[in-house]
Amino acid sequence: MxxxxxxxxxxxxxxxxxxxxxxxxxxxxxxxxxxxxxxxxxxxxxxxxxxxxxxxxxxxxxxxxxxxxxxxxxxxxxxxxxxxxxxxxxxxxxxxxxxxxxxxxxxxxxxxxxxxxDSTFYPGQSFVEDTSFIPILRTQTKMTWRHERSILPRHGLRPGIAMADVCCGIGDFAVLVQKEFQPARIVALDHSKASLAYAREVATNFGITDIEYTYGDASEMLLEDNQFDFVSCRHSLQIFNERELLLKELYRICKPGGRVYITNEKNSHCLGEPRAQSIQWTYNEVAKLFSHFDMDVELGPKSRRYLADAGFDDILVESFMVTNLDGDPQDFADVITAWENVYAGEMAVRRGDKPEFIERFRQGFRDHIFAALHPKGYAGWPIWVASGRKPT
Amino acid sequence: MEVGNSVPAEAAFEPLLQFEMEMGTFLSEWQHCDHLSTYLARMISHNRADPVRHSNFFSSALNELLEVSFRGGTSSGQIGLSIYRHGPVERVQITFPCPAEQVPFYREAVSKIDRSDAHARYLDSISTDMAPSRESILLDLAINFDASIRIEESTSPAVTLIVDLPLEGLVS
CATH class of the missing domain: 3.30.750.24 (STAS domain)
Structure with missing residues (x-):
């Protein structure tokens, strides 16, 4: 009432x-x-x-x-x-x-x-908020930004608007947006104080003072209703167990006529040549592993349904593939190494997997790296981008 | 005359904003307290490390001061509000006309904030008072917002409360 x-x-x-x-x-x-x-x-x-x-x-x-x-x-x-x-x-x-x-x-x-x-808001929080993960998060953003900078305008990002980046992590996406698109206002929210401290430091080093970093719970935000023209939430819906609640909050803070922009993966579609079979087996297992911890890294293609069920209209969906050919292949390899360390080295261990499983699991990551660094190899990591408009 | 609690030696507070309103207009609508505290908090918090949470904290404290002015003020004259900043501290200086006979009560309430039994009196107020008294609101600011509070009196029947709020440290 x-x-x-x-x-x-x-x-x-x-x-x-x-x-x-x-x-x-x-x-x-x-x-x-x-x-x-x-x-x-x-x-x-x-x-x-x-x-x-x-x-x-x-x-x-x-x-x-x-x-x-x-x-x-x-x-x-x-x-x-x-x-x-x-x-x-x-x-x-x-x-x-x-x-x-x-x-x-x-x-x-x-x-x-x-x-x-104030404890665990979502199942994978302890994995993704590990500060040792920060360098790899930066590399990931660098790799996805090459694609997203041209995609974002199609989803409503333009100069002069008010924008929120929810689950901003280490804040590098907000910095890139600020430099490229000059929105009038950016609020960047995350629930990791360590990540936010890092984000503020990075912004300061870039001479950027007008990003409002704020500590908050994405499913219970202090931000008021109908404030933002553009609300981004990248790679986060897939690791929340209460996805509808998060979408409800994104919807709430978005202005009528504004857009909510989400990016998510479908990990089982990571690919590589040579050694395709081993790579595919491992990434199928990645999806099952995340599912065990109540996360859905297969969410990407489901974005349209999630946005529609949350009440958005004019839903746009597209995908892009980050590959070893985008820039320095070593960047791609470094990301896969970090995944191997967290997924095989921590999450599989916590699930109680046997050493022989973990070894085979690791091998797929190593083969993905092999493909990325092979002079004739090809390695890919697909991302789904989706946005929906809040009805007026 | 000044009465107050643990206010540090006068530092170089920079002015952030000043606001004045006819008291009659202010008293015409209770929601003015909420609207003003929310709006002014947003304005002065924009360049704090965590503007959203700083604004939320500051609005809480400022609203209580405005409500004190609303409940105790008289309709003639003006309410004046100035906000200053020094490092992690915001200073709120709020002046409002009030009946002359009320001034000693404000003075007494402020003087009690520093006493050793302040916490016990605050708990007693929560425990027994049907509605918060002027004193318990000031105790709330001192205890929950780490505020330093003092009072200035002028010849006119008005009260000026000067409240230092070190919220930047509390928020981060």
Whole structure:
């Protein structure tokens, strides 16, 4: 429900099945009367739950002291009258003041605790946010940029627009866009503080000061509705397990008439000659490995469906192949080496694969490198680009 | 006269913006607090390391100060707001007309922020008050936003609160 008289962004809900009472948006009432319905809903939720009530404030963007006192008072009174009740308040590290304000409650009432929702947002986070991966991410962006710089205008990127790059990683794509297309505004969001620190350093070194790097959760962004003409989210939908939620957020921040641009892979279509069979076997196994960790690196061709289901129209899809002939073949080889290290050296090990499997798995990567560096060889890595327009 | 808590030696604060509004106009609409704090926070945060989160934090603090002015102010005269910056700190200077008899209450509330029992009084306020008092809002700023707060009084019945907010450090 949304509450009349307050910000239209204020939302209150109670999910009886999961015993989660959630507050989201902006709530700055002048008096408690303005939030009486929400207070009543919290009281009813407390009456209905057994054991633990979760109070989800992850997307609570603003709450004034009037509302804070009113909601907290209900929770405190409930704990005082019900020894069986526990209240867990779930905050987000992105919205720093909520953790601070709600964090005091445990000192008042031990039955109330605060959990910061800040652990793993998506299954592969620990793999892709490893800072040792940074050099290879830069190389990957360099290789894909050769293609994307001419593709992007077809999907709506042009000078003077407002743009968000969600899941920006080390921010190199935002820097390249800024230099090439001069948008009026770029916000670049990621959930890795290490990556953002690196991104700010790179931007500074390039003398670029007008990219707004921000720490955030792509599925729970602080960014307001309908702000951006162009929203990019590259190589990220495929590693989120809650893809619909992410797309909903991309849709929300995009202006009506603006476009959301996504890129994704289909790893089983990586190819090379010579030694094609070994290469193909390994990349088929890559797809299965990611699937084990609830990621879908076969997503590329499914982009059209995902965008359509999320409500976009005028959907454009195209693909390009990064190859060893694009630039220095050693760059291509370096990327494959990094993949081998992470996929075979870490992910397969974590899955519990046997040494003989891992050795065969590694061999396909080595053969891909062999093909890339062979004077008559050819090696490819296909990428799917898709964008959709948010209806006006 | 000045009363205040742990304000560092006067540093070279650079002005970022100044804003004035007829108090009668300000008091005509409660949503002015929300709109002004959101808009001004965005303006001054654009060149912080994380503009989105800095703006969110700053808006929270500024809104509380505007709400204090709204609840305690009188309709004659003007509300004045200046924002300055020195390194990681933003200084908010907010002046609003209020009844002369109210001024001692602001002075007392500010003077209590530095006392050793401030945290306990803040928890007590959350625990027992039906609605937040002027004092608990200032305690909220001091405790949750690491704010340093002082008060200046003039001959006219008005209060000036000077609030230093080191939010850049909290955000990053």
């Amino acid at each position: 949304s509450v009349t008289g307050l910000s239209p962004n204020f939302k209150v809900a109670f999910d009886a099945n999961s015993q989660v009472f959630s507050l989201a948006g902006v709530v700055r009432p002048r008096s408690v009367d303005e939030i009486a319905d929400s207070i009543a809903m919290l009281k009813q939720a407390i009456d209905d739950v057994r054991g633990v009530l979760y109070v989800d404030v992850k997307r609570l963007i603003q709450m004034n002291n009037t509302a804070f006192h009113a909601f907290v008072r209900v929770a405190l009174d409930a704990c005082r009258s019900r020894a069986d009740l526990r209240v867990v308040i779930v905050t987000s590290s992105v919205v720093g003041w909520t953790t601070r304000m709600f964090g005091h409650l445990n000192q008042i009432e031990p039955q109330i605790s605060v959990e910061v929702y």
